Amino acid sequence: MRPSPRLPHRPQHHAQAFLLSVRQRLTIRKTFPFPGLPAAALLLLGLVATPWFSVMACPFCESVQQTIRQQSLTMDAVVIASSLDGETTRNLTTGVVKMKIEKVIKGSEHIKVGQEVDAIYYGKVEVGRRFLLSGVDPPNLQWSCLPVSERAEEYIVKASQVEDDPVKRLQFFRHYLEDEEALISRDAYDEFASTPYDIIQQIGPDMDRDQLIHWVQQPEIGADRKRLYFTMLGVCGSKDDLPMLEEMLRNPAKSVTGGLDALIACYLTLAGESGLPLINELFIDNHKAPFPQSYAAIMAIRFHGTDGGVIPRSALVESLHKILDRSELADMVIPDLAKWNDWSQIERLKTLFKEAEKDKNWLRVPVINYMRACPLPEAAAAIEELEKIDPEAVRRAKTFFPIPVPVRAKPAEEATSQVVPAVESIKLGTRFAAVAPVSGGRVGIAPAGLRGESAGGDQLSNRAILAQQANPWDLGYVITVALATIVLALFLVLTGGPATGVKVA
Numbered sequence: 001m002r003p004s005p006r007l008p009h010r011p012q013h014h015a016q017a018f019l020l021s022v023r024q025r026l027t028i029r030k031t032f033p034f035p036g037l038p039a040a041a042l043l044l045l046g047l048v049a050t051p052w053f054s055v056m057a058c059p060f061c062e063s064v065q066q067t068i069r070q071q072s073l074t075m076d077a078v079v080i081a082s083s084l085d086g087e088t089t090r091n092l093t094t095g096v097v098k099m100k101i102e103k104v105i106k107g108s109e110h111i112k113v114g115q116e117v118d119a120i121y122y123g124k125v126e127v128g129r130r131f132l133l134s135g136v137d138p139p140n141l142q143w144s145c146l147p148v149s150e151r152a153e154e155y156i157v158k159a160s161q162v163e164d165d166p167v168k169r170l171q172f173f174r175h176y177l178e179d180e181e182a183l184i185s186r187d188a189y190d191e192f193a194s195t196p197y198d199i200i201q202q203i204g205p206d207m208d209r210d211q212l213i214h215w216v217q218q219p220e221i222g223a224d225r226k227r228l229y230f231t232m233l234g235v236c237g238s239k240d241d242l243p244m245l246e247e248m249l250r251n252p253a254k255s256v257t258g259g260l261d262a263l264i265a266c267y268l269t270l271a272g273e274s275g276l277p278l279i280n281e282l283f284i285d286n287h288k289a290p291f292p293q294s295y296a297a298i299m300a301i302r303f304h305g306t307d308g309g310v311i312p313r314s315a316l317v318e319s320l321h322k323i324l325d326r327s328e329l330a331d332m333v334i335p336d337l338a339k340w341n342d343w344s345q346i347e348r349l350k351t352l353f354k355e356a357e358k359d360k361n362w363l364r365v366p367v368i369n370y371m372r373a374c375p376l377p378e379a380a381a382a383i384e385e386l387e388k389i390d391p392e393a394v395r396r397a398k399t400f401f402p403i404p405v406p407v408r409a410k411p412a413e414e415a416t417s418q419v420v421p422a423v424e425s426i427k428l429g430t431r432f433a434a435v436a437p438v439s440g441g442r443v444g445i446a447p448a449g450l451r452g453e454s455a456g457g458d459q460l461s462n463r464a465i466l467a468q469q470a471n472p473w474d475l476g477y478v479i480t481v482a483l484a485t486i487v488l489a490l491f492l493v494l495t496g497g498p499a500t501g502v503k504v505a
Contacts (some may be wrong), residue, residue, distance in 0.1 A: 019139035030300040038048065058200060059264035059303045059325035066118045068132070068187050069159055069169075070194070077107025077135040078160075080153055086127045095120045097145075099131060105160045119143040132156060146182070155184050166199045177225075178215065190226055197307050200235060211243070216256075216263075223258025229347040232264035232428055234269035242271055249282060252293075260293060264300035269308060283320045298323065298332055305340055314343050317342045324348060327356075327363070334366040336402040338373040346371070346378050353393075364390055368397035373404040400478060405505065 034121065072078045081099040101115045111117075119133055120143075134146050135141035148156065153177065154309055162172045169191060195367065212233045233241065247269045248256055256263060260412050262284070268275045283289045283297035298320075305316045317340060320333040324345065330352060337345060353367045363487035371379040387394040 005178075011315070013043060014187060023221065029368065044104075047228050057154065057194050057196065058228065058231060059197050059307055060231055060259070060265065060299075061189075062224050063229070065190060067190045067194065068156055070189070071134060073162070074105055075106065075136055076138050077110045077133075077141055078105040079103060079111055079133045079135070080148070080157070081117065081119070081131050082134045082401040083125045083127060083129045085125060085132065085351060087125065088124055095122045097121050097125050099133065101133075102130070104159065105157065107138075110141060111135070117141070117143060119145050121145040121147075123147065133333060148180065151181055152183050155187075166195060167202050170199065170203045174203065174207070177228075178221075191485045197231070201230065204235040207232055208231065209236045209241075212236070213241065219253065219410055221255070223255070226256065226259035237270050238264070239270055242267065242275075246271070246278065257292070261296035261299040261303075264297055265303050265308070268300060269310055269311065273311045274316060276311070276319055280319055280322060284319050287326060294323075294329055295332075298329065302336055305336065312473035313342075314342075318446075321345065323387065324352065324354060326449045327352075331363045331366045334363075334370050335404055338370045343374045343376055343379070344373065346376070346382055350382050350386065354389060361390065364393035365397045365420040367403065368394050369401050372397065377475070399481060425435040 049421065079101050080089075080103040081101050084098045084100055096118045097120070099117055101111055101113050101117065104111055104113055116427040117133070119131070121131070130148050130150070132146040132153075133143045135143045135145075159172065162169050164325055171190040173191040177192070179188065185322055200505055212229050215221055217232065221229075248263055249267060251332050252260060268279065270276075279297055280301070285295050289482075295460045301316050301319055304311045305313050316335060320336055323333045324330045334349065349367045349370055353364050356363045364386075369384060371383045371386075383394065
């Protein structure tokens with residue numbers, strides 16, 4: 001088995017340090033509250049500026065670069081060329097190498113087979129060496145060079161001929177995931193990593209289940225690739241794979257720990273709701289579980305609440321409720337409860353807010369945002385009560401964070417359960433899994449315990465609509481304040497901050 005090249009990613013054991021670092025910057029200081037503001041502004045802008053494709057990509061994969069196909073889409077011409085120069089004839093000063101066009105993959109209107117071009121390449125060259133050239137700015141194309149082997153050239157040419165359909169593309173690239181040549185296997189992996197989960201699901205019948213099982217058990221295969229393979233196994237696997245996966249969960253090997261989030265998600269995909277007790281036992285209820293493992297479980301549960309489509313949210317929120325007992329993790333799941341319309345935790349979150357230590361008050365802003373999103377009158381009353389305890393936390397939440405927006409319903413997710421006809425009829429403490437439309441155009445919130453009995457099955461927990469429409473002017477105000485804060489912070493950094501010493505005459 002060829003060791004797969006490891007793609008760089010943030011190791012999970014750094015996750016706790018990273019979160020604590022962010023929390024410390026976001027912590028409100030009574031004596032001088034402004035140092036935390038630039039961090040909050042940067043965090044907000046980072047969320048706003050996050051590329052949409054990263055949100056839509058494979059949930060546990062980490063695409064580190066554009067694929068060859070994606071790069072070619074931005075080029076005016078893509079060709080295969082051979083070097084006419086060797087080390088003795090090339091221009092060593094400028095790096096210019098004369099090349100002959102052998103194959104035109106894209107841009108036949110700009111370049112023809114047999115033409116000679118100059119390209120800059122400072123690596124070793126020899127007469128006849130093959131390159132993938134990508135050119136921009138016709139008619140005087142500027143070329144970038146990538147040396148390729150005969151096998152890589154064949155792969156690139158074949159990939160360029162694949163039908164422009166995401167499913168067809170994955171069916172082609174799956175054959176190269178563990179290719180012996182690093183350039184090919186990395187490119188094939190990145191094609192999968194940048195593909196949405198619902199597209200990956202569509203090639204389930206074409207996947208080689210036995211091959212995937214073999215790959216996830218190989219210690220030399222990197223965690224980044226195992227994340228993909230566990231995701232794929234969840235699509236094409238069966239309940240027969242559960243004993244193997246359970247053994248991996250109970251005794252995770254070092255080579256699996258980095259991809260534990262995908263392993264947990266795979267197990268839950270195949271086991272369904274009945275798999276939650278094991279995950280709770282090992283990573284949620286177990287307060288001795290290492291932070292990276294509990295964090296991986298949260299990520300897997302979050303995936304199933306948004307994309308999995310196997311376990312109802314009404315069951316998933318029960319696991320998130322258990323996280324609230326762990327102060328170091330509680331702030332990570334509160335936004336999920338709001339997103340999934342679970343308004344049963346008002347009193348519990350009020351208690352967490354009140355008990356939060358002054359130097360660890362990062363928990364307070366998520367609590368306020370939960371209350372802001374909640375449509376119940378008890379939540380509005382809670383904000384007034386908590387504002388008396390920590391007005392800065394309330395101000396911060398309202399200034400830098402828009403009201404959390406519950407997940408919208410997917411067109412195919414039609415509710416089959418009964419709903420409570422009006423928000424006013426809800427009793428505090430009832431657990432809610434979704435917001436669903438009722439007759440007359442009104443909105444009703446359905447208790448999670450009410451599950452459909454019709455042939456449609458239990459789908460209510462996947463329904464959600466906007467509980468409260470976000471105000472675009474509020475968002476514009478927040479972004480403006482954030483930008484102004486960043487400019488002020490940069491000014492203070494560049495000028496050394498406000499003068500604090502004695503004036504010099």
